[in-house]
Amino acid sequence: MHESPTAYGGFWLFFLTTFDHAITVYTSGSKSSDGDRFAAVFPDSIMRGYLLSKASIFMAKLYAILIMLIHIASMLVSLFVVVSDSISAFQAVQKFDTPHPLVLRSQLWLYRISSKHKDIFFCWVPGHVDIQGNEEADTAAWSVVHDLPVSYSGVPFTDSFAVIDTRLLRTRWQQRWSDLLYNKLLSVKPSFYEDSEAQVRRCPRAIANASKVLICQLVGFPAGLAVRTPSISWITKEQVVDIGSSIQLECSVQYAQDYPVLWVKRGAGDVQDLPISTGPSLIIRDSRYALRHDQGSATYILQIKDIQESDGGDYMCQVIIGINNRITANVNLLVRRPPVISDNSTRSVVASEGDSVELSCYAGGMPIPDISWRRENNAILPTGGSIYRGNVLQIANIRKEDRGTYYCIAENQVGRGARRNINVEVEFAPVVRAIRPRVYQALQYDMDLECHIEAYPPAAISWVHKQESIVNNQHYRVSQFANADEFTDTTLRVLTIEKRQFGNYSCMATNKLGQSSATVLLSGKID
Incomplete structure (x- = not known):
């Protein structure tokens, strides 16, 4: 006994009561001589489109599913029931070994939807059994106007087979059938394809009449129960x-x-x-x-x-x-x-003598690079030894002897490695040393008095004799020569020595950290 449309409607209403929190969407596709149409009916909106006439009805139904999935992906609701009278379209979407491009696109949207933790039930119901949403979807598809832009024009080449069969082969065979001389069967069977076309038209009704229950499957599940878990x-x-x-x-x-x-x-x-x-x-x-x-x-x-x-x-x-x-x-x-030293690694350091200093070095690469430290000319590190391994080199109570260039080296056996030069400056008070603390010269001759100054920042240097600062004049010439930021040599030339110029001369150096001096004795006789 076949179920009546009224019985189907009752079954459907009973089914929906179990999904009262879900959004129900109806999809449909239709075909005519001038083109295919498709639609997806949501509770508050209708989406539809128009295809080229060479597309198949299967293609139209797939497009209805696709536009529906794209819209669902943008909605905030998490539970949907999708309804169609095309069981072949649903089966195609759930078949994951198909090369059909439209099916693959639908499956990609299904994956995106599932990643947002949304549930979709695909439900097939037979057509023309008075299920209101289904009828609305059919009407919406049929009502698509011809001048709607053809925004969905991608059609697989297999869809052209039906066009070739209908418009080319069948037309030519029908012409030959009609023009055949002494064709006694022409009056009995004027149309060469009449019976097969009538059979095709009867198929949807036959399927609907044979169906006794609504077939609904959760996306991703095969029909029936799996014997073993994958x-x-x-x-x-x-x-x-x-x-x-x-x-x-x-x-x-x-x-x-x-x-x-x-x-x-x-x-x-x-x-x-x-x-x-x-x-x-x-x-x-x-x-x-x-x-x-x-x-x-x-x-x-x-x-x-x-x-x-x-x-x-x-x-x-x-x-x-x-x-x-x-x-x-x-x-x-x-x-x-290969290693690349990171920008957050130390580039240079300026510290005062006695401070604690931290040099850091980090590098990216795969495998993760090993970090080591060296000093210029393989000088001994403040930590002892000529090499230190680790991202951070800690120098406690830094001394002026620790200043100079340090090398951060990153290696991971890929490429030649990477190196960064890190300049370490140590600020300290001046240290003054007389090159010759006592010098001798006869009257009316010139004599040079020399001092060596070590300081950072560089010091201000002056010469003092009998509590008076010396400047360049006819009796004295002062010169300075810096051979590095920290080292300066200064020379006081005493011109045409007179007796009153004998005595002690002080070489004085001053910077922000302190002052220092050294004394040079200029004498006219040897003790």
Whole structure:
């Protein structure tokens, strides 16, 4: 006994009571001689479109599902019931080994929707059984006007077969049938294809009459119960590769022939996960990627060539059992990179004598670089020895002898390593030393008095005799020569010595940290 439309409507209302918090969406597609139309009916809006006439009715119904999924992805609601009278379209979307481009696009949107923790039930109901939403979707599809922009024009080449068959082959065969001489069957069967077309028209009604229950399946589940739960039996271990090389990641599954198996690159921070493949088909279009499915071992092999630094990260093999039920396994891909010293490393230091100083050095790269410290000319480090290993070099109670150039060296066996020169300046009070503390010269001759000054910052230098500062005049000439920031040599030339110029001369140096002096005795006789 077949169910009446009224009975179907009753079954449907009973079914919806179990999903009273869900948004119900009805989709439909229709075909006519001048083009195909499709629509998705939401409770508060209707989305529809127009296809080229060469598209199939199956294509129109797939487009209805696609625009519906795109809209659902932007909604805040988390539970949906999607209804259509096309069981073939629903079955295609749940079949993850198809090359059909529109099905792949729909599956990609399904993945995005599921990643937002939204649940979708796909429900098939027969057409023309007085289910109001279904009828509204049919009406919405048929009412699409011809002048609507054809924004959905991508049609697989297989859809052209029907056009060739109907418009070319059938037309020519009908013409030959009508023009055939002495054709006694022409009056009995004037149309060569009449019976087959009538049979096609009767098929939807036959399917509807034969259906006694509503067929509803959760996305990702096959019809019926799985005997065994799918599992991932093996996945490639962590891989370390060089830039420009190739890699092969393998994932073997068990009892997953009826479930979608995906390779996904995990996102980091604000970057979202990137689906790479579903079943035996790639989702992304990148010539560096390839996918191979070994059916014998149920292994999905992801191949990546010409590895780039951005390819590093976690890759996830995923078996989708249901919207909120997935089995996953990860493999980490590490891409070797030569060391690069980070900007947050020390560049230069200025400290006062006695301070505690910290030199830090950090570097990126893969593997993580080792950091070591050396001094210019392999001088002994304040910590002892000529080399120190670690990110931070600590110098307690720094001395003026510790000033100079320090080298931070980062190495990880990739490339030649990296080095940064760090200049360490130590501020200290002047240290003054007389080159010759006592000098002798006869009257009417010239004589040079010399001092060596060590100070940082550089010191102000003066000569004093009998408590008077000496300036350049007919009796004296003062000169200075700096051979480094810290070292200065100063010379006082006493011109045409007179008796009153004999005595002690003070060489004085002053900077912000202090003052120092040395005395030189100029005498006219040798003791």
